[in-house]
Amino acid sequence: MKFSHMVLGLSCLVTGLTVQAQEHVAGYPQRSISLSVPYGSGGSTDGIARQFARLLEAELGQPVVILNQPGATGTLQMGNLARAKPDGYTIGFYSYSTATFTSQLLKVPYKREDFELLGGVAEFSYGIVARPDSPINNINDMIAKAKSDAGVFYGVTGAPNNFPFLQLQKVTGGRFDQITYKSSAESINAVIGGFVDVALQGPSEYVELVKAGKLKVVASASNYRLPWFPDTPTIKEQGFDFGITGIIGIAAPKGIPEDVKNRLQAAIHKVVSSNEYGKFLVNRFGIKSYPASAAEFSTYIDDGYSIMKNMITTYDIKGL
Structure with missing residues (x-):
């Protein structure tokens, strides 16, 4: 009887594990x-x-909660992501410049192999903007000023x-002197205030100022x-x-289950490929969607290490 009870118990355990795996x-x-x-x-x-999360949660049928983790030029968030439990319930933005450039200039608590890349999100x-009364109207004007005694002071966030x-x-x-600011808004305000000659940022940071005649765009970078x-x-x-x-994409900690990885990859690609998402990026931020597959995004990142090493x-x- 005891033996039969043990067999029955093991049978129930195996059945339970099988059902649990199927549910997973x-x-x-x-x-x-x-x-x-x-x-x-x-x-x-x-x-x-936030827009990406809204569309992703509609696709997956569960809430997607934003965790803002600023600090250490983007490496804090990536370090936290690398250490997260690889169960598919923690994912994060994965930046090309932070992964391929910053990681070669700083000692960071992660490596490329710590992540599973899931697809692209945005490009x-x-x-480059200057004040309306600036003599800099194009790149050649900027070079001419850089070769003068005054040089060119430019504001960036890194x-x-x-x-x-x-x-x-x-x-x-020519002489180009960098002034580093904590935020893109600070660098733009520095141009308006005459503290730097030019700044290089995303269009959403200055579009209204250009419309108001307080700045001019001298080049697309x-x-x-x-x-x-x-x-x-x-x-x-x-x-x-x-x-x-x-380029930014989505990554998860290495080791997430294959079925979960596939589910996330398909959902992310569907969201980023949608007209709703693409129109939102253009209309709200003046940028483009980047609907790269996980394989395409991974190749782009891997190639970036040698490109950035050569740049450095x-x-x-x-x-930094």
């Missing part, structure tokens, strides 16, 4: 999902995250916004013309083969 495959997600963001609330990244746009100025300094011999300023040429169109890309070496970029 079929039932994800069964509770809310956390989406970590490397910047505070109120900025463009936060705005993108940021960048433009990489990759400073890349074009580092590259221009290298190839032209992206590889395409800005959707909100289609008459302003890119840096490349103005004679210099430079352009920056601010070529332009003698020091630690």
Whole structure:
């Protein structure tokens, strides 16, 4: 009797585990999902995250809760994400520049292998702005000023916004002095106040100021013309083969179950490929969606390490 009871108990246990596994495959997600963001609330990244989360939770049928984790130039959030439980209930924004550039200048508490990349989300746009009365109307004007005794002071929040100025300094011999600000709004206000000559930020940070006549756009620093300023040429169109890309995607801690990974990848791609999401990014922030698959996003990130290493070496970029 005792033996038969033991067999029956083991049988029930195996059956229970089998049912639980089947429920796991079929039932994800069964509770809310956390989406970590490397910047505070109120900025463009936060705005993108909230719209993305709204559409993702409609697709998955569970709430997607934003966790703002600013600090350490984006590496705090990525470190927290790498250490999270790999169960599919904690995902986060994954920035190209933080992953491939910042990680090679700072000692960071994670490595590429700590993440499972799930797909692309957005491609940021960048433009260079100056005051309306500034002699800088285009890239050649800016270079001319950089070669004068005054030089050019530019305001940025860090990489990759400073890349074009580092590259221009290298190839032209002009003097470009960087002033680093804690927020994009501070760098824009510094231009208006005359503390710096130009700033490089996303169009949502200055579109209303341009409309009000308080700023002018002298170049698109992206590889395409800005959707909100289609008459302003890119840096490349103005004679210099430079352009920056601010790609962000979604990642999870390495080790999430295969079925959960597949579910998330499909849901993320569906959201980012939707007309609703794409129109929101253009209309609200003047940027583009980036509906890359997990494989495409992973290749882009992996290739980025050597590209950024070459950038650091070529332009003698020091630690942050």
